[in-house]
Amino acid sequence: MNLEELQWFVVLAETEHVTEAAAELGVSQPTLSRALTRVEQKAGAPLFDRVGRRLHLNEYGRIMLEHARRSIAEIQAALDRIAALRDPDTGRVRLAFLHSLANWYVPEQLRRFREAAPKIAFDLFQGAAHEIAESILDGGSDVAITSPRPDPTAFVWHRLYVERLCLAVPVGHRFAARARVSLSAAADEPFVVLEKPFGLRLLTDDLWAEVGISPEIVFEASEIPTMEGLVAAGFGVAVVPVPREGSESRVVHVPLSNSRAKREVGLAWRRDRQLAPPTERFVQFLIGT
CATH class of the missing domain: 3.40.190.10 (Periplasmic binding protein-like II)
Structure with missing residues (x-):
């Protein structure tokens, strides 16, 4: 199979629809179908399960997709280096x-x-x-x-660089006036956190384990601004990086005193x-x- 057929296969695997993939690639449906047949013949196995007009990538197809993406990336890297x-x-x-x-x-x-x-x-x-x-x-x-x-x-x-982590708390919170706070002091606080396996969530889990606490989690967010927005609304507290100087925030950032409260x-x-x-x-x- 050639590079173009691999590229077509990747688009088809991502859309799982011949009509949509053909339109995106600017080729006819029969041309794309024939290319898929050649790829499957080379693979020695069907790469999709046919369900009506839809295609569903199967176990063989997922393996092919993983290596097709890597092959395309390697060729592009070679062209870039040249x-x-x-x-x-x-x-x-x-x-x-x-x-x-x-x-x-x-x-x-x-x-x-x-x-x-x-x-x-x-x-x-x-x-x-x-x-x-x-x-x-x-x-x-x-x-x-x-x-x-x-x-x-x-x-x-x-x-x-390394940035310190802090405890984001609402304005008027009992920790808001402190120069720093230990994470263990917030053991009874509800926490807003990032979803697993976000890197900051893994760091937060490690810090909790280090001080031996297992706080209540009230919400798992996908972005830090969402976390801070919910903290500002009084839903709980959060472990976040210390913001850069001059950045606007609706919460109070209290530095954590824990020695490992930092993000590299x-x-x-x-x-x-x-x-x-x-x-x-x-x-x-x-x-x-």
Whole structure:
């Protein structure tokens, strides 16, 4: 099977509908169906279960999709590296980053880097830590700005900075006037947290375990702003990073006194893959700042 057929298969696997996939790809339905037949013949097994007009990716298809995405990503990485060698000031960086870094750190670093290398383009992916790790391993992203540190056997890691964690409380809360507070002092408080397996949730769970508490969880959110909004509304308290100076907030941030109440933010990329020149340039730029 050729690269185009793999790309068509990925689109079909994502839509699970021949008509929709054909329209997205700009090919006829018979052409797409014939391509799928060739891919399945090469695989030696059906990749979809047919249910009426819909297709449902089966166990064989999920295996093929995983490797098809990686193959496409590897070919694109090769093309990017060749293009970068021909002209080191051009190329693309596929960058993944956390939601919580999207409103200040990442945009600021991208702005500064693009002043130095305006011809290097970016493909951006924003997600949770586990989604970012998957994107790097699948080849969808080249490098990530993430936290906590991913599996050291699979990823190279370089720490960029460390931020303290704090307890977000409503205005007028009993902790609001304190200079700092121990997490154990909030054992009886209801907590608003991130869903598992978000990185900040894993850090929070570790901190609870360290001090031997198991607080009531009143809501599991998917973003930190949602957490702080519910804290402001009086639903509970939350463990969040200390906000940067000048940022607006409707809650009071009380630093946690626990020694491990911090979040390490860093760069991560696949240990078994050499970075393309534009990505290496971006990595060295961030490390040097």
